């Protein structure tokens with residue numbers, strides 16, 4: 139860039155900053171910086187109104203970063219704000235959510251109206267248990283009402299569940315001591331502790347021992363969900379949570395049929411393992427760097443798995459065979475290591491190490507061991 143160019147360039151820029159501009163969206167004059175979009179510059183007052191739409195992905199930076207679509211969004215937002223304000227002009231006599239009495243002073247405000255103290259404390263509970271990430275001022279009456287209805291239903295179901303204190307199959311004690319809290323209860327009793335019972339879809343509790351009997355048909359699956367940064371959270375999905383008590387009773391019969399089928403099909407079958415997860419095994423990586431090993435974590439559903447046994451995998455009409463090099467017995471899918479053993483029996487969890495590539499194996503698979 140030449141001397142005059144840079145001189146003029148600088149001058150031009152300084153001058154530009156002083157110029158009053160008219161926002162093509164609201165028509166108001168503004169000075170200083172505006173926001174450059176593909177076909178013009180808009181004022182920050184307008185931009186603030188639609189910023190959330192872009193951040194939350196409702197609008198697309200590439201396709202909608204033009205005056206016309208932004209203007210439409212600004213108008214819609216202004217209309218919404220006016221409607222919210224109009225809705226709040228008059229305080230109602232009763233709570234629009236529950237019909238309860240409204241407090242005389244200090245009424246809690248939501249985005250488009252007022253709520254009673256009861257509904258406000260329910261909102262606080264919902265927030266505490268992460269059931270909503272909206273602030274009170276941003277939630278609409280309709281949204282809060284739907285959340286509260288769902289939570290009330292859940293609470294009623296929790297209460298019903300607690301009344302049942304015996305396993306309907308064998309009579310074992312499945313009573314719960316802790317009352318827990320309104321919404322956190324299921325999370326606390328099922329996810330955070332090792333449950334002594336499994337909860338069916340209809341909130342019936344089945345003792346752990348009875349639940350194990352049908353694992354051949356309804357295994358616990360392990361799944362990972364990845365967020366945008368590539369971080370994952372692992373979760374165990376118990377497929378028994380998806381069936382009702384009548385279906386469970388049927389499963390108790392069906393599982394015997396399945397067992398007979400398997401025994402017939404794999405006459406020499408030693409065991410069946412339900413896969414929880416698959417990963418590289420680095421145990422011997424240092425002493426034997428050339429050899430890659432993989433570990434299959436899972437549960438023995440049938441028979442007994444022993445060192446030297448062969449695992450058979452059928453995937454897309456191809457058959458794969460892998461030999462069990464090492465075995466560890468663990469206390470659950472969560473464990474990353476356990477006792478080295480020669481064999482693991484039915485109903486127990488195992489880490490099975492093989493030397494073959496395990497990319498054909500998925501969590502939830504039931505594998506045959508011969």
Ligand SMILES: [Zn+2]
Nearest residue numbers: 161164181184
């Ligand atoms: Zn504007």
Ligand SMILES: [Zn+2]
Nearest residue numbers: 233236254257
């Ligand atoms: Zn209310």
Ligand SMILES: [Zn+2]
Nearest residue numbers: 305308345348
């Ligand atoms: Zn039972």
